[in-house]
Amino acid sequence: MPYEKPPIETYLAARTAEMLALPHMACRRRSCRRRNACYWHFKSNNEPCCLQNLDAAQRQVFDAVYDEARGARDHLGRNGLMFASRRPGWRALEDAGVEIARAAVSKTDRKRWNAYRREREKLPPPEGG
Incomplete structure (x- = not known):
């Protein structure tokens, strides 16, 4: 049976688009461009x-x-996962993912999640970066 990606989550997708400046650079909706935020979805x-x-x-x-x-x-933080690659290109991608996810963590997980995020920030930078 082939792998199917789970359906996209609107809130997380909107925060991702905002980090990549898509509302300002690619959106044709005036309200999104003016506020530089995602307000419209299909x-x-x-x-x-x-x-x-x-x-x-x-x-x-x-x-x-x-x-x-x-x-x-x-x-993040479950089963020892720290999302801290030692490769420069991957680390930047992971940093972006952690910053986006920060806004989407549930209130029940926020304390644990923020503790691991702070621990992750203490890790050494990747080689060459």
Whole structure:
């Protein structure tokens, strides 16, 4: 049975789009551009409207950052996961995911999650970065 990606979460996708400046740079909705924030999404798939204006390479970047944010929100600190790669390119992607996920952590997990986030910040920087 092939792997199916879980449906996109509107709130997390909107925060990801905002971090990548998509409301300002790619969205055709005036209210999103003026506020530099995602306000519109499609009811059919819960994706922010600005994603339809991305080409394939740009969409891959969005998906990579979104997947990191979802993973960080769901797993940071559980089972020893720290999301701290020693490779410079991956570490930047993980940092972006952690910052996005910070806004989407549930109140019940916030104390534990923030403790692990602070521990992660103490880790040494990646080589070459």
